[in-house]
Amino acid sequence: MKRTRTMWAITALIPLALAGCEQSSTAVQTLNSQKTAPAALVSPTPAASPAPSAKPGAASSPDTKEQDSIGQEVGSPKEEPVIVKSSQSARVSALKPVFSVSKGTVAITIDDGPTKDTSKLLKILKELDTHVTFFFLGQNAEKYHESVSQAVYDGHVVGYHSDTHPQMTKMSYDDQLKEFKSGLDKLAKWDKNPITLFRPPYGAYNNDTKLITEDNHMSMVLWNEDTKDWSSTNAAAIAKSVLAQVQSGSIIVMHDHPSTIAALPDIIKGIKSKGYKLVTIPSK
Template sequence: MEPKSRRCIALTFDDGPSPYTLQILQILKKFQIKATFFVTGESLSLHPEILQSVVLDGHTVGNHTLNHPDITKISQDDLHREIHSLNIAIKKIIQQDVKIFRPPYGAITKETYRAVYEIGLFPVLWNLDTNDWDLSQTEPIEDRVMRGLKEHNIILMHDGGGPREQTVKALPGIIKSLKQKGYEFVTIPDYFHYVYNRRI
């Protein structure tokens, strides 16, 4: 099968790890799919053992900065500290180098993109935002996903940074609906390989 013939879904979760991460891991294990978790230093310091569970289950870990700043509004030195400090903390826990990075709020410029890339990380955004963090929205999260679907999708969800019961509750239905539509669930590195024939 040629890469571009696949219809790929990359489920991504930001702002963890947290106790919600463990619930999400159980759901992912039930459906036998892999996802990508972009962790922050603040959450990692509280729940380092949960990150070990993420890796033991075969998921991919990405850097989401130490303190979740808008990287377009901080100095280059601060940006390097935000990324390097978290890389070190992650590797100490999981004995793996981090290869991917997600800027908080999706805020990135050509200059900060280049700076992140030069550090050795590949910046990753998304093309389907569930807005699951916004508890004021009345439209079900699953409906937001189905409405926004494209041929290939990097879906943004959250497993930390606030109450995530709605995300956990919606996830099984989202996965079932996407499976019924024939999507293949992949991690971010596999997504870029299958969709863009690019190794990261």
């Protein structure tokens, strides 16, 4: 009888606990919308007590529409706890994600391509004699493989951004591994150089994601400047926002969208005029 009561009490507490998770998730989102402080350039809490916001069953969260969410690397990247029982949970990854580049330099990174617009983007970059780091999706690499080959030929760095852009922290280790491998195989068909950089979608990762990244001999590359370029169709506004945030060591995350592409000439000229050297992310 006593045990039954305890069970009831636990059952009653579960919704409360879940509600708490939702609230802390909202708080994290709010924080993420604020500008990253310069002090965070060096190492913004890779493993420092992540907020308990990972919620495997939270189907009501805004990113349920995964396809619509592509292009939304929201806010500061963060490490989340492994909540789905991991077949690898006994192993702890020592991988340190990269959040910034060297002092005096700035790296432009472009996620979620290639798309139908990437050939235009590559032309603009050539005209401006600038190299960037791409984080391509496996499913898109297959569809627009000419742009993958062209990016490699033009001397850009090609990194990997998963196959279908899921939030990997909501997946088991085995499912993360499957997703990782399938897209990497597709991308590797069109880039014969070793692919050594991985950026998890939404900047969301956990110990399983890190294990998979290091087992594949890759670095995990995040960012410290989120332009939220996907939320605007106004190229001038995007350029203004990027240039207002840029600082020494910035890794800027942008997306392969028409308005971002239109903003790029002003962004590149603006960064150079501030005296920063544009670099690509060093591959191993």
